[in-house]
Every structure is written in C-alpha cells, then in structure tokens.
Amino acid sequence: MIEARQLTKKYGTKTAVDEVTFTVRAGAVTGFLGPNGAGKSTTMRLIVGLDTPTAGSVTVNGKPYAQHAAPLHEVGALLEARSIHPGRSAYNHLRALALTHGISRARVDEVIERTGLQSVARKRAGAFSLGMGQRLGIAAALLGDPQTVMLDEPVNGLDPEGVLWIRNLLTELAAEGRTVFVSSHLMSEMALVADRLIVVGRGRVLADTTVQELVRQMGGDTVVVASADPSRLRSALAAPGVEVSGQPGSEELTVTGLEARAIGLAAAEHGIALYELHSRAVSLEEAFMELTKDAVEYHATTPARTA
16 A cells, blocks of 8 residues: 655645655555656656655555565555666566565566566666667566555557556556556556556646546546537536537437437437437547646647648
8 A cells, every 4th residue: 555645745845746646555556647747757757756745644554655674565656667677688677676675586486477478588788779678677676575566657658569468467466455656648548457546747646546436527428429409409408417519500409418319318308309319428538638737847839830
C-alpha cells in the first residue's frame, strides 16, 4: 500500500506537487494519469525517496521508503529505464542489484525469463532498443519479489506484443495481492487494465475514482439521434439535467442525460419520426481531456495555413 498525505514538493517558486493525498491499495492496478508537467514523475520520486517532500508525507507498506531495511523486497520501481551502465550486460546489471539484498542467482534467472530477456541477457544493455530497456527496467523492479510495484510509463517503446505482455503482467501482479501503481499516457491501456485511477493536474489531485465513474462524471453515455424534425424533438426532450446539442440545419442531435430508450419513447409520444438512434459511450481519453483541459501546462499551436 502507498499512502500520501498532504504531499507537497516545491522547487523554488515552482510547486510541482501540491498537497496531494491518495491511497494506492493492494490487490488492484491503480493508474496514475495527468498531462505533461502535472507532477506524476515527481510524486513517484517522492515515494521512493529520490526527492524530499517540502511538506506532507508518503509511506510504502506503512513506512517511509528510506526506513525499509531491504527496500527492493518492499517496492520495485521503474522510473527511468535507461538508468543502467551501458557497458554492463542485462544479467550482470540484475546480478549487481541482487547482491545488494542477498538475492539468489536463481531469482535473477526467473525475472529474466519472466520479462523475455533470455536471448539478450548476456548482451550489453547500452545496445538495447527502448523496448528491451523497458523490459530490463521491469525485471529490476520485480527482482526483490516486492509487495508494491511502481512503474512510470512502462509501455514506452514496446511493440503490440510487448504492450499485451505488460497488460497481462499488471493484472497478474494485482491478482497476487500486490499493490500496482502505474503511470501511462495510453488511455486505451488504462481503460483495459486499471481498477482505479488517480488523475493529477498542475500538481493537485483532480480525481480518485474508477474508469467507469470518471466516464460517467464527464458525460456518461451520449446518444446520437436524427429525426425529420430536430427542432420539435429538441423541445420534446427538454428537461432538467438533459443537454441537447446540434449544428444548425442538421437533422442530427447529440443528447446527454437521457438513455436511447427514453428518447425513442419521447419521440413516439410526439409523433416524431427518427432516422437514427444509437448510444456513443464517452471514452476514457475524452473524459480525461475534459477533466484536465484547464490543467494542461504545455499547449501546442496549430500552424497557420499558407496559400
């Protein structure tokens, strides 16, 4: 379990993490989401003692990371896959880490096999692709058989097979009763694997919820309906909590706050013919963009068109 209480980190006048409070529980995959510059990486560094909080506290399995006598057995972390000696082989990198905690050679062999590094285990890590570097970083995180696993953008550089492997690995670790805390910009993956989500923006927690609840809060299911008389249909659907939108002159309306069944019944009661009626679920990506739209620190601009 990871517990953060009023966790704050300032760098001069810049507040990177601002009174963040959350709990990451065992037996579940918790996704950690936020725009670039939201404070995700800083929060993860605070968890494993690489930065010191300006205020507040964070514990792993009941203690600050620095107070664990054998931290690799408590929390395995991947924060930067390339933080390895480029001239050292994958096996020797893991073996060196193992020696710091009395971990056996057999365990090194186990994590090499589990992460699919058998064919490159004796090769220099500096020649690894980004994807293979990610696998080595994950192997290092699993080396101590920790109760808590924390991975920052673990799917970076992985091919589709690797992404599927990560998805299955996270699910397996949570099923074993471990605490799994993972950041990612791939909303489609988080929608598939995360049991809970913690969303941050500008250093503050914006949501601590499930995928389903976040989607519901950010608009839930949207219904698209096309009719012969959109103006009359709009009037027929008017009610508290119902939002109806559409382009002028278009037969199509977008409705939130009513299910497709209720829209169909209302149209029938008013004798309005419908050409189309279907639900369109809001995706996690759409819900995330809506939630964080005011917390994006870096905005791209659209290039001006040239004649």
